[in-house]
Amino acid sequence: MPAPGAGIVLGWEDPCAKCEEVLQPFLDRELDEDERAEAERHLDACGYCRKRYVFEERVRMFVRQAVVEEMPPGLKAKLSALRTPL
Ligand SMILES: [Zn+2]
Secondary structure, eight states: OOTTTTTTTTOSSSHHOOOOOOOOHHTTTOOOOOHHHHHHHHHHHHHHHHHHHHHHHHHHHHHHHHHHHOOOOOHHHHHHHSSOOO
């Protein structure tokens, strides 16, 4: 029985080993037809990977948008402040 609260911090279920193996190439469209079908089957069956997938897709969308759209100066300053090493 999992410890109470385990996995709740990120709102995800148990991490899945398949996730790392399948999700990145799937997101990067690097899979052939068979591998892609297998990845889709896994996403259907695995709640963890499905959430990861939705999350990663959102991150990618955000990154694409951030590149295209000019960032507000306030946010830009905030981000570069975060990047400054301590
Ligand atoms: Zn999975």
